[in-house]
Amino acid sequence: MATLSVKDFKSDQTARWCPGCGDHAVLAALTRALPKVSQALDYQKERYVVVSGIGCSSRLPYYMDTYGFHGIHGRATAISTGIKVANPWLTVWQVCGDGDALAIGGNHFIHAIRRNIDINILLFNNRIYGLTKGQYSPTSKFGAITKTSPYGTVEHPFNPGSLVLGAKGTFFARGLDVELALNEEIMTAAALHDGCSVMEILTNCVIFNDGAHMDISDTAVRADSTITLRAGQKMVFGANGEKGLVYDGKKIRAVHIGEGGYTMDDILVHDPHADNIGLHMALADMKGPDYPVALGVIRDVRDVTYDDGVRDQVKDVMKKSQIHCVDDLLRSGSTWEVK
Amino acid sequence: MQHKVIDVSDVVIRFAGDSGDGMQLTGSLFADTSAIYGNGLSTFPDYPAEIRAPHGTVAGVSGFQVHIGSDHVATPGDYCDMLVAMNPAALKANAKWCKREALILVDENAFDDASIQKAGFKTENPFVELGVEDRSILVCPITTLTKESLAESGMDAKAIVRCKNMFTLGMACFIYSRPLEHINAYIEKKFGKKHPEFVEPNKKAVFDGFNYAANIQAVPNTYRCEPSGAAAPGLYRNISGNQAIAWGLLAASEKSGLPLFCGSYPITPATAILEELAIHKSLGAKTLQAEDEIAGICTAIGASFAGDLAVTTTSGPGLALKSEALGLAVMTELPLVVVDVQRGGPSTGLPTKTEQSDLNQALFGRNGECPMPVIAAHSPAHCFDAAFQAARIAVEHMTPVMLLSEGFLGNGSEPWKIPSMSEYPAIKPPFVHGMLAEGEKFHPYDRDPETLVRRWAIPGQKGFEHRVGGLEKTHEGVLSTDPVNHETMVRERAEKVARIANDIPALEVLGKADSELLLVGWGGTYGHLLSACQECGDVAFAHFDYINPLPANTAEVLSHYKRILVCELNSGQFAAYLRSQFPGMDIRSYGKCQGQPFLVGELVKVINDNKEE
Numbered sequence: 001m002a003t004l005s006v007k008d009f010k011s012d013q014t015a016r017w018c019p020g021c022g023d024h025a026v027l028a029a030l031t032r033a034l035p036k037v038s039q040a041l042d043y044q045k046e047r048y049v050v051v052s053g054i055g056c057s058s059r060l061p062y063y064m065d066t067y068g069f070h071g072i073h074g075r076a077t078a079i080s081t082g083i084k085v086a087n088p089w090l091t092v093w094q095v096c097g098d099g100d101a102l103a104i105g106g107n108h109f110i111h112a113i114r115r116n117i118d119i120n121i122l123l124f125n126n127r128i129y130g131l132t133k134g135q136y137s138p139t140s141k142f143g144a145i146t147k148t149s150p151y152g153t154v155e156h157p158f159n160p161g162s163l164v165l166g167a168k169g170t171f172f173a174r175g176l177d178v179e180l181a182l183n184e185e186i187m188t189a190a191a192l193h194d195g196c197s198v199m200e201i202l203t204n205c206v207i208f209n210d211g212a213h214m215d216i217s218d219t220a221v222r223a224d225s226t227i228t229l230r231a232g233q234k235m236v237f238g239a240n241g242e243k244g245l246v247y248d249g250k251k252i253r254a255v256h257i258g259e260g261g262y263t264m265d266d267i268l269v270h271d272p273h274a275d276n277i278g279l280h281m282a283l284a285d286m287k288g289p290d291y292p293v294a295l296g297v298i299r300d301v302r303d304v305t306y307d308d309g310v311r312d313q314v315k316d317v318m319k320k321s322q323i324h325c326v327d328d329l330l331r332s333g334s335t336w337e338v339k
Numbered sequence: 340m341q342h343k344v345i346d347v348s349d350v351v352i353r354f355a356g357d358s359g360d361g362m363q364l365t366g367s368l369f370a371d372t373s374a375i376y377g378n379g380l381s382t383f384p385d386y387p388a389e390i391r392a393p394h395g396t397v398a399g400v401s402g403f404q405v406h407i408g409s410d411h412v413a414t415p416g417d418y419c420d421m422l423v424a425m426n427p428a429a430l431k432a433n434a435k436w437c438k439r440e441a442l443i444l445v446d447e448n449a450f451d452d453a454s455i456q457k458a459g460f461k462t463e464n465p466f467v468e469l470g471v472e473d474r475s476i477l478v479c480p481i482t483t484l485t486k487e488s489l490a491e492s493g494m495d496a497k498a499i500v501r502c503k504n505m506f507t508l509g510m511a512c513f514i515y516s517r518p519l520e521h522i523n524a525y526i527e528k529k530f531g532k533k534h535p536e537f538v539e540p541n542k543k544a545v546f547d548g549f550n551y552a553a554n555i556q557a558v559p560n561t562y563r564c565e566p567s568g569a570a571a572p573g574l575y576r577n578i579s580g581n582q583a584i585a586w587g588l589l590a591a592s593e594k595s596g597l598p599l600f601c602g603s604y605p606i607t608p609a610t611a612i613l614e615e616l617a618i619h620k621s622l623g624a625k626t627l628q629a630e631d632e633i634a635g636i637c638t639a640i641g642a643s644f645a646g647d648l649a650v651t652t653t654s655g656p657g658l659a660l661k662s663e664a665l666g667l668a669v670m671t672e673l674p675l676v677v678v679d680v681q682r683g684g685p686s687t688g689l690p691t692k693t694e695q696s697d698l699n700q701a702l703f704g705r706n707g708e709c710p711m712p713v714i715a716a717h718s719p720a721h722c723f724d725a726a727f728q729a730a731r732i733a734v735e736h737m738t739p740v741m742l743l744s745e746g747f748l749g750n751g752s753e754p755w756k757i758p759s760m761s762e763y764p765a766i767k768p769p770f771v772h773g774m775l776a777e778g779e780k781f782h783p784y785d786r787d788p789e790t791l792v793r794r795w796a797i798p799g800q801k802g803f804e805h806r807v808g809g810l811e812k813t814h815e816g817v818l819s820t821d822p823v824n825h826e827t828m829v830r831e832r833a834e835k836v837a838r839i840a841n842d843i844p845a846l847e848v849l850g851k852a853d854s855e856l857l858l859v860g861w862g863g864t865y866g867h868l869l870s871a872c873q874e875c876g877d878v879a880f881a882h883f884d885y886i887n888p889l890p891a892n893t894a895e896v897l898s899h900y901k902r903i904l905v906c907e908l909n910s911g912q913f914a915a916y917l918r919s920q921f922p923g924m925d926i927r928s929y930g931k932c933q934g935q936p937f938l939v940g941e942l943v944k945v946i947n948d949n950k951e952e
Contacts, residue, residue, distance in 0.1 A: 011806075013817070046801045051641070054809075061806050062818065067798035069644055070808025071637070072667050078602075078634040082641025082649070083798070085625055086600055090645060090798050108637075111630040310627075314620045321621030326590045329619065330757045334521070335576045336375045338568075338756075 004035045008045055011065040022177030022203030023057050023124060029180050030093070030122070031064070033187035040192065041091075049090050051080045053105060055097035056131050057124035057203075074105025077112045080119045081306075088307040091191070092119040098139040099129050102158050106138070113167040115306035116195045120187070123160055123198060126205040126212050134208035146208075160200045161284030165277055165299060171197035172284060173297040177204055178217055182228060182295060189297045195305050216293050225288055229270045229296040236267060237292050244268070245283075252282050254291050272300040343560045344516070349379075349408035350564050351416035352511060355433045356425030358401040359391050361504035365423075366403025367752075369511060372521045374577035374754050377566035379408040381866065383415035383936065384750045388607070388690045395457040400432040407515075409567040413866035415751065417938040420562075421514065423507055425449060425481075427458035427465050434469040442475045442559070444510065446503065448482035475559055479551075481506055488547040492540040502544040509548025516563045519545060571756060578755045580719040580748035580863075581608075584678055585615035587726025588650055589622050594727075595734050595766035597648035599624040602638035604631055604657060607690045608746040609680035612652040632660035636677070640664060643673040644807070646797035648730060652678040654746075655697045656687060659704070666705045668739035669832065671807040672784070672793050674768075675739035676729045680749040683934040692934025693747035695862050696909040701741045702887055702916065708829045710836040712736070713886040715743040717865035720755035722748060725884065728843075731766045736839055737792050743886070745863040745908070747936050771796045771803055781805050783816040784828070790842075791835035837888050846890040850880040856950055857881060857900035861913050864937055868906060871942035878946055886913070889920065897921055904929060904949045906942060 009031040017023045037043065048066040052058035053076035061068030067090075071079045080094045101109045101123050112119065128146065129135040135148040139160065143152040164172045171193045175183040183201060190197035202213045216225040227237035227245065235245040236257070244267035245252050255262045272280070280299040287293055323329050352369065356362040363384055370382045385402040392399030406416035418438045424430035426449040437443060443466075455465055466472040485503040492499065505526075512519060523542050530537040552558055578586075592599035601624065603613040617626040625647070629635040636651040643649035653661065658679045668675045681697045683689025701713045712732055716725035722744055729742040771794045775781060781803040784793055796803035805816050811828060813819045850858070850872040860868040861883040872880040881896060883889065897903055897917070905914035906929045914928035929945045931937060 044801065046799055046804060049645075049798045052808075061808070065804055067804050068806035068808075069641070069671075070806060070810060071640075072663055072809050075633060075637040075664065078629070078637030079641035079644070081627070081634075082600065082602060082638035082643075083645040084641075085627060085638070086598070086642035086645035086647040086649075087799065107630050108634050111634070310625055314623060314625060317620035318623070323619070323621050325760070326586070326593045326622065327760050329586060329589065329622065330576070330760075331574065333576065334371065334375060335574050335757065336377060337574055338377060338566075338570045338572050 004038045004045055006031045006035060009034050009064055009066065011063055013062050015063045016059065017056060018206055020206040021056070022126065022205070023060070025177045025180055026122065026124060026183060026201050026203065027060060027063055029183035030187060033184045033191070036184075036188055037191040040188070043091060047089065047091050048093065049083055050093045050095065051076050051083065052095040053100040054131070055100045057095050057097045058100060060095040074100055074103070075108060076100065077105055077108035077121070081112055081115075081117050084117055084119050084307045085310050088118070088311055094119055094121045096121065096123055098123065098125045098127060098160070099137045102138040102160065102163070110163070110167045113164055113169045113196050113198065116170055116303050117306040118195055118308075120190045120197045121199065123200045124203045125160060125200050126203045126209055127157070128205050128209035128212065130205045130208050159285060160198070161298065162281065164198045165281045165284055168277070169198055169299065170195040170301050170303050171297070172280070172299045173197070173199045174293070174295050175199060175201040176213065176217055176226070176295060177201060179295065186297060189300060193300055195303060215288060225292055226295050227292040229272070229283065229294055229298060231270060231272050231297070233270055234264065234267045235270055252279070272297045275301060344563055345560050346563050346565065348410070348564070349406065349412055350421070350515065350562060351404065351406045351419040352421045352423070352515070353402055353404045353419040353433055353436055354423045355400055355402040355429035356504070357394055357429070358387055358389065358399045359394070360401070360425045361501070362401045362403050362425070365504045365508045366405055368508060368522050368525060369517070370405045370752065371525070371577055372512070372517050373405070373407040374575070375521050376517065377570070378564060379411040379570070380577065380752070380754050381406045381412050381415045382752045383747065386691050395426055395428055395454050397428045397432050397458060400429045402429070402433060407564055409564060410569050413870045414936070414939060417940050421511070423511065425503070425507070427455045427460060430465055431458045431460065431469065434471045437471060437474060440474070442477060442514070443471065444477045444479065444507070446481035447478045448480050450478070477557055479510070479555070484547070484551060485544055488544055489540050492543070493536065494540055498537075499540070502541055505541050505544035506548035509545040510552040512545070513549045513552035514558060514561050516561055519549060574757045575754050576757055577752050578720055578723070579611070579750060579752040580716065580722040580744055581611035581680065581750070582615050583720055583722035583755070584716070584726040584742070584744060585612045585619070587723040588616070588648070588676065588730055589619055589624060590723070590760060590763060591727045591730030591766055592623065592648045593760065594763055595648055595730070595768060597646065597734065597768065599650065600627070600639060600642035600647035601625070601650045601652065602627045602629050602635045602642065603652045604629050604635045606632070606654045606657045608682055608749045609652045609654045609657070609678065611749065612678060612680070632657040633664060636661040636664040639675055640668050640671070640673060643668075643675050644671070644798070648734065649674065650676045650678065652680070654680050654682050655684045655700065658697060658700060662705050665711065665739060666707060666709050667809050669705070669709050669711060670809050672737045672832070673739070673807075674733035674737055676726070676733050676742055677739055678726070678742045678744060680744045680746060682746050689934040691746065693745045693863070693936060694908050694932065694934060695745060695864070696912065696932065697743065698886070698909065698912040698916070701743055708833065710833045710887070711739055711741055712836055712839055712888065713741045713743060715862040715884055715886055716748055717862060717882060717884055719748050719751050719753045723755070727763060731764070732839060732842065734766050734768050735792070736790065736835065736842070737769060737795060738836060743862060748863040769794050771800065775802045780815070782814055783807055784812060784814040786814070786831065786835070790838055791831055840888040840891045843885045843888070843890060845892045846881055846883065846896050848879050848881050848896060851877050852879050854879045855901040856946070857897065857903045858946060859883070859903055859905045859917070860907065861886060864906060864908060867937040867939055867942060870939045871946060874939065874943050875946050878950070883913070894921055897924055901925065902927060902949060904946065906937065906945065908932065908937070
């Protein structure tokens with residue numbers, strides 16, 4: 001049985017993110033989650049590969065003492081895909097930011113989800129380009145004032161959850177940089193999921209977008225503006241669990257329990273494993289002021305994975321084919337003899 | 340009239356028709372039949388980019404030229420002995436390729452006034468208008484005859500008319516004394532399972548075409564092109580360049596013990612390599628049809644990091660998209676084979692036509708100081724060895740390698756004496772071995788002192804955890820922007836590639852070695868240049884398979900000649916490259932950018948023009 005500690009996963013390199021950057025917390029959660037994952041799945045350290053693209057978050061592989069690949073902007077998903085197809089035995093963790101995964105790398109991102117390749121994607125969403133010093137990203141709020149949008153953006157942001165589920169993703173979870181324990185929980189669930197796992201971690205950029213998620217992360221409002229979903233549990237939120245989500249026949253609604261005729265019996269129970277994607281889509285879409293933002297594992301369903309498919313097809317054809325080596329191949333089909 | 344049977348040493352036939360007329364199939368069946376018969380052979384498919392260009396127009400003409408010989412033939416031939424033109428547009432587009440004594444076979448039914456007009460003829464007589472009325476012209480009602488032949492077949496009218504190419508093929512087989520066995524076997528294999536109802540009608544069309552040609556008194560002569568028996572004994576097959584690249588890569592996979600991974604996006608004229616590899620999963624090949632060109636190369640780089648023999652295949656525009664990732668492969672020093680089957684450019688250019696104009700892109704098309712070995716294949720069958728060598732160099736020298744092919748090679752085919760894999764060397768990846776001492780760290784960019792090659796540690800190996808990536812690093816694998824470190828690494832990466840010159844064959848000189856003029860070429864022009872050199876008889880000829888690094892003896896070879904004439908299918912890229920490497924030499928350039936291969940005749944003329952000062 002693998003017994004690995006946080007220390008085993010930390011490299012000797014000092015993390016060079018800005019003090020107070022949300023990325024530090026995600027790194028901490030990951031180095032805490034992986035020993036637990038290793039124990040649960042009996043994985044040794046050499047089995048992990050951490051892959052990234054370009055951006056602040058993409059420096060993460062250098063801070064992990066695992067095999068690591070720091071790629072080029074937007075292409076981490078394609079590199080991860082190649083690694084996993086080449087050797088499905090490896091467990092691949094991918095780190096990317098909102099610009100990396102959803103702008104320049106948007107194409108690879110949706111296709112990895114469509115293929116359901118068994119990789120774990122950590123999408124750090126700080127709604128800004130940090131490494132290039134403060135331009136708007138595909139998740140910046142409409143009207144966001146940044147260096148490249150001095151009068152406010154005139155474009156709508158992506159909601160990564162909707163994008164993932166729209167591409168029929170089999171796993172989507174949302175975390176918040178300051179929720180260390182929750183992030184660790186999400187990462188462990190993602191590791192156990194067989195298929196493409198996308199974890200959106202809402203992170204703060206202290207320099208270029210400070211307070212990126214203040215509307216939900218501030219301790220004064222967090223209990224009311226977020227809901228942490230857990231399998232088999234009632235969807236309740238608020239400082240004392242006094243609020244909950246119900247389904248009124250048309251859509252979900254956030255209600256006060258005991259008001260308007262709603263009792264605890266009406267409150268929905270979360271089932272991330274339900275095949276029906278509709279409710280998961282609605283949960284992923286929720287935002288203030290009418291709804292709390294959903295955190296935790298929103299969807300976690302099984303489907304065939306791409307890497308298994310590739311491997312099994314190769315095995316199957318090997319069994320059936322008459323061609324077992326290149327000499328066989330060269331002599332197959334039409335040939336003629338010159339004597 | 341009793342026709343004569345004439346023995347010939349070689350013959351060129353050009354099949355041309357509308358892009359939906361099945362001319363590519365007709366031509367390749369004729370070629371395959373000849374190959375199995377034992378003839379030397381070279382083919383040249385020349386087709387439009389559109390799948391079905393406007394019917395009956397010159398733009399929609401698809402052609403397939405095949406050159407068969409008693410012995411080895413080096414090119415598909417400049418001009419044809421027989422032109423099959425299925426409609427007026429095909430005649431118009433191809434009449435210029437007819438020899439003076441050529442036989443022209445046309446489908447009378449397709450030569451109505453409307454079709455003649457649609458092809459852009461201004462008069463009623465296309466033959467006179469084209470100035471080919473003095474050739475032997477065989478006007479046969481091929482469509483009507485095919486309809487009669489298959490009236491009882493049970494096929495619908497449309498399907499029957501589609502068999503006119505088979506009827507024509509039958510006629511060509513009679514005129515050139517070709518047996519029908521192979522064609523019949525092909526038809527059985529193609530339709531046998533899915534459409535058994537098409538087997539007999541297609542065979543009948545070929546058979547009736549053959550007999551029709553035998554019975555009419557109009558065929559002036561028939562020809563026999565018997566194999567001379569000079570070919571070396573052994574087992575042969577016909578092979579196209581694209582197929583040979585796929586197989587060469589599979590061979591390298593077997594010889595290196597590394598599973599093959601191909602990440603590619605479909606693009607003309609390279610797609611057939613991906614298709615071919617997708618068939619051969621039984622040899623462990625994994626193919627990933629990526630979402631775009633960039634994903635093609637990036638999945639391959641990921642697979643290489645994980646220990647596969649990784650490949651990506653493309654053509655010019657796709658290579659442009661891969662540029663940034665090529666730099667990543669150079670920087671991470673991972674083995675990767677990048678195949679560029681060149682086509683006419685720039686931009687979308689001439690997708691189905693051949694050119695050698697990606698040379699500069701292959702050599703220099705990346706940001707930063709970014710050296711990459713470049714290898715070029717010189718004939719369809721040579722694509723096998725070129726792909727094998729590209730993979731060997733990539734793996735043994737831990738570098739991406741660019742393999743240049745061309746549309747002319749990829750789609751063209753020739754007979755190939757099948758080698759035994761025992762003739763090929765083992766490919767030895769520079770893997771790390773054993774275990775590191777307690778507390779010792781693996782340094783990914785430490786180098787072999789002789790070759791400057793780094794060692795390869797595959798994820799999954801205990802103790803060798805390390806990070807690579809696009810940022811500059813020290814030998815230890817630690818990020819560094821130190822000025823001296825960067826310059827050291829830049830020079831080491833360049834020197835590593837330069838030292839590959841010690842691991843490739845020397846440049847050979849063919850022809851008349853002590854001539855004043857050296858003819859130089861690279862890539863798919865080999866056959867034409869060799870033929871021109873032989874025809875002239877008094878020039879030397881050197882052909883480059885290895886472009887970067889150049890063979891170690893290049894300077895020595897070139898220095899023997901007063902004048903060097905570089906002929907290539909671009910506007911002089913290799914000539915300019917040689918001039919930059921060997922300043923002061925008289926290096927002249929003959930370039931052609933017409934999307935078409937050289938003609939031996941034009942090369943002979945340009946050689947003669949350069950013999951004197």
